[in-house]
Amino acid sequence: MSARPTVLLVEDEPAQREVLAYNLEAEGFDVVRACDGEEALLCVKEGLPDIIVLDWMMPGVSGIEVCRRLKSRPETRLIPVIMLSARSEEVDKVRGLETGADDYIVKPYSVAEFMARVRKELRRTRPSTVGEVLTYEDIELNSETHRVTRAGAELKLGPTEFRLLATFLEKPGRVFSRDQLLDRVWGRDIYVDTRTVDVHIGRLRKALTQFGGSDPLRTVRGAGYALG
Amino acid sequence: MSARPTVLLVEDEPAQREVLAYNLEAEGFDVVRACDGEEALLCVKEGLPDIIVLDWMMPGVSGIEVCRRLKSRPETRLIPVIMLSARSEEVDKVRGLETGADDYIVKPYSVAEFMARVRKELRRTRPSTVGEVLTYEDIELNSETHRVTRAGAELKLGPTEFRLLATFLEKPGRVFSRDQLLDRVWGRDIYVDTRTVDVHIGRLRKALTQFGGSDPLRTVRGAGYALG
DNA sequence: TAAAGCTGTTACATGGGTGTCACAAAAGCA
DNA sequence: TGCTTTTGTGACACCCATGTAACAGCTTTA
Numbered sequence: 001m002s003a004r005p006t007v008l009l010v011e012d013e014p015a016q017r018e019v020l021a022y023n024l025e026a027e028g029f030d031v032v033r034a035c036d037g038e039e040a041l042l043c044v045k046e047g048l049p050d051i052i053v054l055d056w057m058m059p060g061v062s063g064i065e066v067c068r069r070l071k072s073r074p075e076t077r078l079i080p081v082i083m084l085s086a087r088s089e090e091v092d093k094v095r096g097l098e099t100g101a102d103d104y105i106v107k108p109y110s111v112a113e114f115m116a117r118v119r120k121e122l123r124r125t126r127p128s129t130v131g132e133v134l135t136y137e138d139i140e141l142n143s144e145t146h147r148v149t150r151a152g153a154e155l156k157l158g159p160t161e162f163r164l165l166a167t168f169l170e171k172p173g174r175v176f177s178r179d180q181l182l183d184r185v186w187g188r189d190i191y192v193d194t195r196t197v198d199v200h201i202g203r204l205r206k207a208l209t210q211f212g213g214s215d216p217l218r219t220v221r222g223a224g225y226a227l228g
Numbered sequence: 229m230s231a232r233p234t235v236l237l238v239e240d241e242p243a244q245r246e247v248l249a250y251n252l253e254a255e256g257f258d259v260v261r262a263c264d265g266e267e268a269l270l271c272v273k274e275g276l277p278d279i280i281v282l283d284w285m286m287p288g289v290s291g292i293e294v295c296r297r298l299k300s301r302p303e304t305r306l307i308p309v310i311m312l313s314a315r316s317e318e319v320d321k322v323r324g325l326e327t328g329a330d331d332y333i334v335k336p337y338s339v340a341e342f343m344a345r346v347r348k349e350l351r352r353t354r355p356s357t358v359g360e361v362l363t364y365e366d367i368e369l370n371s372e373t374h375r376v377t378r379a380g381a382e383l384k385l386g387p388t389e390f391r392l393l394a395t396f397l398e399k400p401g402r403v404f405s406r407d408q409l410l411d412r413v414w415g416r417d418i419y420v421d422t423r424t425v426d427v428h429i430g431r432l433r434k435a436l437t438q439f440g441g442s443d444p445l446r447t448v449r450g451a452g453y454a455l456g
Numbered sequence: 457t458a459a460a461g462c463t464g465t466t467a468c469a470t471g472g473g474t475g476t477c478a479c480a481a482a483a484g485c486a
Numbered sequence: 487t488g489c490t491t492t493t494g495t496g497a498c499a500c501c502c503a504t505g506t507a508a509c510a511g512c513t514t515t516a
Contacts (some may be wrong), residue, residue, distance in 0.1 A: 203492095388463075431462095
């Protein structure tokens with residue numbers, strides 16, 4: 001599956017948030033940041049993350065409430081949730097787990113401990129994540145060596161096409177809207193014309209079929225693109 | 229590699245120190261003693277030990293400071309460090325781990341436990357750190373003699389190029405970003421311009437091809453560099 | 457102490473990747 | 487069928503990432 005698991009990091013305090021984000025990104029995770037409960041729920045709706053790190057105390061919708069809602073919906077129930085809290089009382093811990101959180105970290109904690117917990121949860125729920133090779137049919141993308149092959153032949157594609165293909169390979173079959181692709185491939189704060197996506201899809205198609213083979217990309221009119 | 233691994237034992241209290249030294253020597257280790265942080269750093273500079281046992285509380289440069297310095301330098305980063313401390317508070321433990329210590333033993337401990345931890349760290353790190361010869365195709369790097377050859381001919385390269393090549397040789401094919409290379413080759417807390425990596429890549433390329441042969445380094449546009 | 461070697465920075469050339477546009481083609485819709 | 491909307495794609499100008507020479511500061515060596 002995904003070589004870059006997506007972590008939804010929900011923490012209202014900027015300093016804390018960025019420290020964790022820095023370490024997660026350094027380890028190769030895609031980090032989606034959220035500052036409060038409402039934003040968190042929105043992000044989950046946008047694109048399902050592979051794991052959620054949730055601060056307990058937040059303005060607005062609290063972490064505990066977010067967790068409760070996620071765990072009560074079938075489509076989000078299986079996403080592991082790690083709760084962060086400043087309170088160490090056993091009572092809180094119990095309540096945290098009762099809402100369905102999969103793990104619970106009490107501040108202060110070391111970054112090493114935090115990373116270990118995240119990896120543990122991901123190992124538990126996505127054993128296939130450990131491999132860094134994404135495949136779909138005869139297409140292989142190795143994110144470690146940055147090489148892409150189709151039916152054994154190496155394909156030459158630019159950085160943008162590479163990330164684009166990687167995005168599709170993470171969730172084969174899923175339809176990505178142009179805006180979602182811009183977010184994931186180009187970056188959240190980049191302003192680029194939507195049609196640029198079309199052009200790069202074209203380039204990716206050309207690259208994927210340069211040695212023959214059918215076009216694996218599907219255009220979903222009015223919605224976006226999908227792999228397979 | 230030496231049949232007798234060298235242990236650098238840093239402990240200011242003589243009784244403690246001699247008990248540990250006695251047991252280490254009985255098990256066939258070469259023991260180098262140091263009474264404080266400054267002496268410890270000097271010993272490390274003299275000749276790299278295979279493992280370091282470091283007392284937390286010491287006059288002058290503290291154990292935690294010694295550890296931090298060792299872990300921030302590429303040439304000493306891989307030496308395992310075991311911290312000894314009388315404090316068992318969680319806070320201290322966290323701080324100890326954040327400095328990069330590989331293990332942490334809280335006093336009082338049994339000698340058997342101590343020896344077990346030392347053996348464990350050596351088992352973990354020795355195969356890859358001590359006297360290993362790294363190869364890729366016709367390139368050979370001997371970390372013990374600090375010599376590099378290609379197709380049998382000895383290459384002359386500077387310290388930075390040496391560590392750079394060693395980094396690539398540890399994972400041939402893997403793409404390292406410039407930031408990752410700065411972390412691993414220069415050191416985590418060194419601030420150096422990213423482009424410096426490019427220059428040293430160029431120097432390494434020139435060194436590797438000075439007697440002919442193709443350039444084994446691959447530039448991955450927008451991502452970094454890789455060997456092969 | 458001088459010489460040699462190494463390092464990090466800067467500046468400049470260059471080539472390839474990028475985004476945008478315009479128009480063609482296709483797909484929906486009435 | 488005719489019209490509108492959406493998508494495919496060739497062309498092109500731009501500019502950013504990379505390669506590299508030059509240089510000054512620093513450390514090591516003779």
